[in-house]
Amino acid sequence: QSALTQPASVSGSPGQSITISCTGTSRDIGTSNLVSWYQQHPAMAPRLVISEVYKRPSGISNRFSGSKSGNTASLTISGLQAEDEADYYCCSFANGYILPFGGGTRLTVL
Amino acid sequence: QVQLQESGPGLVKPSETLSLTCAVSGFSIDKGFYWGWIRQPPGKGLEWMGGIHGSGNAHYNPSLKSRLTMSVDTSQNQFSLRLNSVTAADTAVYFCARVPHTEDTSGLFLYHMDVWGQGTTVTVSS
Numbered sequence: 108q109s110a111l112t113q114p115a116s117v118s119g120s121p122g123q124s125i126t127i128s129c130t131g132t133s134r135d136i137g138t139s140n141l142v143s144w145y146q147q148h149p150a151m152a153p154r155l156v157i158s159e160v161y162k163r164p165s166g167i168s169n170r171f172s173g174s175k176s177g178n179t180a181s182l183t184i185s186g187l188q189a190e191d192e193a194d195y196y197c198c199s200f201a202n203g204y205i206l207p208f209g210g211g212t213r214l215t216v217l
Numbered sequence: 218q219v220q221l222q223e224s225g226p227g228l229v230k231p232s233e234t235l236s237l238t239c240a241v242s243g244f245s246i247d248k249g250f251y252w253g254w255i256r257q258p259p260g261k262g263l264e265w266m267g268g269i270h271g272s273g274n275a276h277y278n279p280s281l282k283s284r285l286t287m288s289v290d291t292s293q294n295q296f297s298l299r300l301n302s303v304t305a306a307d308t309a310v311y312f313c314a315r316v317p318h319t320e321d322t323s324g325l326f327l328y329h330m331d332v333w334g335q336g337t338t339v340t341v342s343s
């Protein structure tokens with residue numbers, strides 16, 4: 108059982124926007140601005156797409172955005188493209204110097 | 218350009234010790250970052266195993282702490298993982314990653330994994 112809770116799957120059509128939620132507790136997301144999101148295509152290593160709740164690393168499209176409210180963080184992808192189809196994982200710094208992940212969300216572009 | 222490359226045996230017998238190394242290029246391992254290990258069982262999600270600073274200070278996932286040891290070799294610019302008493306549940310793709318951090322009087326804060334290795338598959342089987 109993952110420490111952070113994500114929906115198993117989301118889907119959207121090209122051009123639409125989708126949002127993936129990530130729910131934690133006051134021991135992680137609720138008290139940390141160190142929330143990150145990772146994109147993982149099949150048989151590939153994960154790639155950082157959002158750090159520190161909302162920051163985009165160099166080279167990441169501005170179609171990717173992040174936010175947080177209380178114990179829940181969210182990743183929004185706007186203007187969906189076929190290449191966005193992947194698994195997405197949230198992660199948050201937590202008490203005990205650990206970085207638990209969410210269970211992952213499979214994004215399907217219809 | 219920072220690159221990480223995992224290496225180690227692809228097959229380990231149950232009850233034995235899994236040993237992996239992550240070679241870092243394009244960046245000095247003792248330049249103030251943590252270095253982490255993350256694994257992914259087949260068809261499942263990511264699991265944070267632990268991280269180690271270039272100075273050798275390590276923090277482990279409590280679920281693995283009794284079996285896990287990490288180390289750093291600054292002369293070879295690499296860091297390593299040893300997981301003992303393995304079972305089939307330890308079968309996974311193992312990734313290494315760079316972990317930015319800050320540490321002050323408030324404590325240690327691990328930020329995220331900004332550079333990843335490609336991963337190496339380890340199967341535990343007799």
